Amino acid sequence: MNNMSIESIAQEISEFISANLVQNKDVELAPDNDLIGGELLDSTAMVELILWLETRYTIQVDPMDLNPETLGTTRRIAEYVKKASRSDK
């Protein structure tokens, strides 16, 4: 995990979302696409995403960090995961 780049984490997250959470397969999930504003994910899907992040990257997502600045795009999530992973060590 520590060796993974932000880009590769973002890619992995995009793949998880596309395969498991998103209905509309026509939506291209680029690293900077807005995950929050549109109708891409519903609230139960977001819970599943957070639970998966915690398991996959062995991190604890702080409730206070649940905001568009940390989880608004796959790139921001990847940056958050990287930071959380370092601070958990």
Place this chain on the structure above:
Amino acid sequence: MSRKHLAATSESGPATRLADLLRLAAARFPLKPAAVFPRGLSITFQQLDRRSDQLAARLQRCGIGLGQRVAILCGNSPSALVGFWGVQKTGAATVDISTQLGLEALSEILDEAAPQALIASAAQVQKVMRGAGGNGCLETVITDATVDETAESTGRFHFFEHIYESESESPAPLDAKDGDVAMIIYTSGSTGRPKGVMLTHRNLLSNITASVSLMHLDDTERILVVVPLFYIHGRMQLLIHALIGGTLVFSAGFLLPQGVLKELLEQQVTSFSGVPFHFKSMLERTSMSATQFPALRYVLITGGALSAAELKELAAALPGVAIHSAYGQTEASPRITYMSPKDIRTKPTSCGRAIPTVLVEIVDDEGHAVPPGEIGEVAASGPNIMAGYVSGDERTSGVIDDKGRLRTGDLGWLDDAGYLFLAGRKSEMIKTAGERVFPGESEAIIRALATVRDAVVVGVPDPRFGEKLIAFVVAKGNDTRLSESELRSHCLQALPFVRVPREFHVLAELPRTGSGKPDRQALRKLAEARRGSASAPNA
């Protein structure tokens, strides 16, 4: 503080049609916000009244009126709000459909309901146009998409922007009666297909009037709306706040519950209504217990129950905030029983007493009422019980019995004081994150895959979602290519995420009962056992 109760009456008499509620609110509170949307957008009762008059006038010019239907496919937007009231003012019924449905399910619903017009966002209009059915509603399309003059010139497409610029504010008088169908809401059905629940003006007015009276609500209310308007939960909030002259504060969404806390504070919200999933998420994943909400007066739990321990935790997190709960279903417009804050403190495991005008009975297999303390099916009757399903099979399917009672499919018992306690389900309904799901729908979708021979979906208890959907699938000819990802992807195309099973297990054969039916109880046990082994700590 004085909390005077305001009834929806005027010199011309009480509201007998839903549209009367907005007319009365606009007359009493013209400059008050009827709704506030994210990013500061708001609309007063007077503006909402005028814009919905303009929409009604346009719809009437397109031939829409009493006895007809208009589908609404919108998220929680100003267009959804104006659209709803505009249709009500024509006397037509709204047809509410989830915006998250796949093409096939959407087409099936539009074919069955056969609406004569459509009010939709740009993305939803495109979805309907891509679909295989339900094209009758494309003859009159009202949309908040950017104006396209070529499309407009066909006479079929009408843009909100132009309607507000040019349309008359004087629709023809409303000729609907209180027994006419006002609203059709599509929800999961026990027969494996979505059901269009037809609710009359009287059904809904009786239910919201009783709710307002029980909860002592008044025009100072500002409720935070986190649920979609296309289900009964959202529609209730809309109608109740029109009745009392309160304000709907639309949340940017429940994706990030911490953001909801911010909205509760910044918008001076007085009330919040959610399903157990919302409250559990806020307790688990926000700083709610460490935050003060000076304006918040009450929360209402519907669509399922919190345990006694969770209620205690919620009360501790929200000191001074009244906790109410209500039990019901869409077919009952929707509320059947109600729990006051005092009831919740004294009988936390009950779901309350029947609301005024509703009779709750516990009945045996023959339909005879059983005495207090005895378990049977919960049956409800009163002015809130639906007119029927669009499909017309409410009686043959047994949902409405020969005495006109709604058979809820829930098992329960009444105590001597008339408090209802639920004790399981007679039907196969699953409640996940407040959404009701009949497994037949998901099963039919999975069985449609060429590689699948059979499928059964069961619900197992889940701490976050109430219940979780688990699918058991048998491959055709023991096809080893059948993968979990293929099954999930197939379901995601057709169903909202919340109705997609969380786990798929491929079995060689399904366990069966003595009569040859799939043994759902055995499958629930198998799901629990597999989950137990999967979550066991590594030795």
